[in-house]
Amino acid sequence: MRINFWLNGVKKEEEIRPDTLLLDFLRSLGCYSVKRGCETANCGLCTVLVEGRPMLSCSVLAARIDGKRIMTMEGLQGEAKEFGTFLANEGAEQCGFCNPGFIMNVIAMTKELADPTEDEIKEYLAGNLCRCSGFVGQTRSILKYLEYKKNQEKEVQA
The missing domain is CATH 3.10.20.30 (Beta-grasp domain)
Structure with missing residues (x-):
């Protein structure tokens, strides 16, 4: 076919x-x-x-x-690298095996949810399993990444 x-x-x-x-x-x-x-x-x-x-x-x-x-x-190397830096800075990358799927969902989430709460982030990413971390570092990295993106938007608008 x-x-x-x-x-x-x-x-x-x-x-x-x-x-x-x-x-x-x-x-x-x-x-x-x-x-x-x-x-x-x-x-x-x-x-x-x-x-x-x-x-x-x-x-x-x-x-x-x-x-x-x-x-x-x-196809999303720039965005993946940008968020991956936040993930690494929070010590949340561990073995890295789950990172590609996790990063793909984070990228999708940032396009779908304008200003997600921590609970909305956890709900959106509930289907991603990581055997190395307790998700605390991952959540921290997402929150810091979202704050960074907000500040970037403010600078562009100024």
Whole structure:
């Protein structure tokens, strides 16, 4: 089956088998930030953005992206690096295995929620599992990142 889609801003046309998982398909295209974790849509490691919304690629067939825009961390290097610095500064990166999925959800959250409370942040990111941290450093890094982004916007408006 042939599908057309945009991957990280580049128009693509690919031949796939109807039973191909989006996770496997994206990795076959070199998007190694998309990781296999639980394979039950419970850990968030395989998160990608489809039309700007987070989606767990381990539970979606690649055929579902026909005509859609997909972003992986490979396409969001600037934003990922910017937030990743806050994550590292709070000691919240630990082993780093869960970081790509976590960062993808944080990026999606910043586009979806204008000024989230700490409870809204926790709720939005509830599907991301990290075995190394207690999420305190991660939450701190998000709050500091959001404050930084607010200050940047104020400087642009001034």
